[in-house]
Amino acid sequence: MTSIESKFKALGTDNAPGQEVRSTAGDVSRLMVGEPIHGTFVDFSHGDVDAFVPTPGAFERFQDGVEAGGRQAYTEYRGSATIRDEVAARLATFTGASVSSEDGLIITPGTQGALFLAMASVIAADDKVAIVQPDYFANRKIVEFLGGRILPVQLDYFTSEGRAGFDVEQLREAFDAGAKVLVFSNPNNPTGAVYSSKEIHEIAQVAGEYGATVVVDQLYSRLLYSDAEYTHLRAQDVDGEHVVTIMGPSKTESLSGYRLGVAFGSKHIISRMEKLQAIVSLRAPGYSQAVLRTWFNEPMGWMAERIRLHESIRDDLLRIFREARLNVRKPQAGSYLFPQLPALRVRTLDFVRLLRLQADVTVTPGSEFSPHTAGSIRLNFSQDPVAAAAAARRIVEMTSRYQT
Amino acid sequence: MTSIESKFKALGTDNAPGQEVRSTAGDVSRLMVGEPIHGTFVDFSHGDVDAFVPTPGAFERFQDGVEAGGRQAYTEYRGSATIRDEVAARLATFTGASVSSEDGLIITPGTQGALFLAMASVIAADDKVAIVQPDYFANRKIVEFLGGRILPVQLDYFTSEGRAGFDVEQLREAFDAGAKVLVFSNPNNPTGAVYSSKEIHEIAQVAGEYGATVVVDQLYSRLLYSDAEYTHLRAQDVDGEHVVTIMGPSKTESLSGYRLGVAFGSKHIISRMEKLQAIVSLRAPGYSQAVLRTWFNEPMGWMAERIRLHESIRDDLLRIFREARLNVRKPQAGSYLFPQLPALRVRTLDFVRLLRLQADVTVTPGSEFSPHTAGSIRLNFSQDPVAAAAAARRIVEMTSRYQT
16 A cells, blocks of 8 residues: 555544535444334534524624635635734633734634644644543544644543543653654544643643643634633743644634634744745635624624523533433533443444434444544534434433443 | 654745745745836736636525535535536536546535645655646645655646647656656646647547546636647546546636635545545535536537637737747637746846736746746736736836846
8 A cells, every 4th residue: 555545544434524415324224123213313513503593783794704805715825814813812812812813813714724734734744742531533544634643632521520531641641752743633633531730731831841832722612601711821821932822713613614813922833834824725714704803702792692502502411421320421511411321232333323224313432532432422402402312312322222 | 853843834825826925935035126016916816706707606506505504514525416416517517527426526625625625646665756847836836735755747738739748758757767657737737738639649648558647627628729639548448447637616706715626536535535635625615516506507509608818918018028039839728827037137036026026927936847847937917918018018128127
């Protein structure tokens, strides 16, 4: 097998969220136990932007962008200067540390775009990279695509109270073994764990000791529940040139259809990201960039209400899963639940397919996030509350049917 | 210097089209000869979408996409199945060979996105790649970013009549030297040369002999002037699994602000491209994808009129440059002119900066397209006709001022 064949063989998307329609896995109907359990189909692989609609005014700002014409269609590769000005100021306030709109921020096609560009700007072939397990599946895949080598740091997310369960000694070992980069999401995807202030301070300190670069994906850092305290790594005692923070309005704000993300912080990394963006996609969609004017600028009370509704769904689903004695961490932020399934008589990947076939539910298998979480499933609970609760009950019923 | 530092050092964007605002080059005012020659500022680095506006109905299709909600925001990574169906059928008609909407087409964030994904799907570190010179600047940069090695094939675009000036023997030499991939644009960017039927047949035959993969960027293949005949490589006697064709509606159709492109052909390469898109940008902007419904579906006569207007500007600018005895090929397609400047008393890069400073004109230096064309400049003449002609006259006046 050539190196490029093996590279793409490793880069699977068959079980990635949203790709279920392309699943070519064999027929699982022969494994089916009992009759179908029908209900309103719920796709937990991503949030339902029909249940939680885009930020008010988003479409109107897009329309303004179209009407502005050429200057909005053809921005600098790093994005429109005036929009960068607005967003940089708001992100500085939010994160508690200054952001240079001139040199310290780039607008990208989605947070995914920001993550790829940031990682490709600091990871070369054979570089060692510390990656948290479990964490967003693309972290691992991007390292592999770039030819880097993963040094995993386990997250002990079940037994940790008031913290994520990050083991800074494992991070130190990864740095000792030669890692120069740490990539992690906070809040953690898929568990919804929020890193404690102590954990973030430890990461800042150890990364500083080793001169390591940290890429922190804060995509869900606005959707914080009532018991959560959030610490921004970039506002701690860190070398700002060694930290890149990634955010975007695709999730909490339901603006995924516009493909917008940002990366901010280290000027030399942002500069590299722009060079790379020039050959990867040129720029974030020009007219869409104007939609960022709504970001951190939502109508009064809108975000609080969105958080309240999500917290209520979180609590409903937690109750359903816990009554069924499924092991699941209570998320402090974001819209993911990551329950561990009991031992089943079918493989988890087949159980996930059976959920679609038999119970009108799509979830993402835990193997996407870590080799150690293959027995878990991820649910994005940004859904219609009634439909989501009914679907969670179907998952519970399916679990009991297939339990060994 | 680490490998990643040198990689990004090579990946310059300072002279890339659209980035002039970030140019940090020294003050060229001390080189200035004579007074400023003011006029309506013309940015020839890209087309003016205020002069040639987006396809009628584009915005309305976008609005339909927003109203469709979640199913339009979250498509498969390769793009919405129903939109792929529509586009595949039209591209099959246009190119004269079938396109599989299921497995043979991917929608990407811009043609740039398609080019990066296609090249990254077939080029690994140390692979040799045949690249035409001059050609679209990103071809070279993408190969370099992927760690590949460029084997150039020169285009003799000045002396060729009725053909592009492609030397198939040089291609054979590149394949003999180990290249397994050829990347080229047809119509050629920056010269506007269209490959003759004989040239395309020769490329098809030699690539077939060597089992090489061909990535052909046909971005401008709809904007053909009255003297042009166009031959689609994919409709010739080729192994379809070894050919990827790239197009998009960003140029002729002025839809760049929506960031849309497509790649079609080889199923195994399209499959790799989707895997890669999943970690690079997830998908082309969901709502924007709906704008593709206008593509190859424009109002009757709209495209013919757009071509007629561009042909008229081409002829005006050609006349102005030729009267000044500048060496310039007459483009058969697209909206680029690539005149060669006479020997100047300043470096071409400084002359380009002086054009901005002194003559209200932005152009792209020829060094972006080939090391052998550093004495040429590229103009995208998709501009207001009157402003473009006046700007071309200012370029001529500047040329005579700075001529040695």
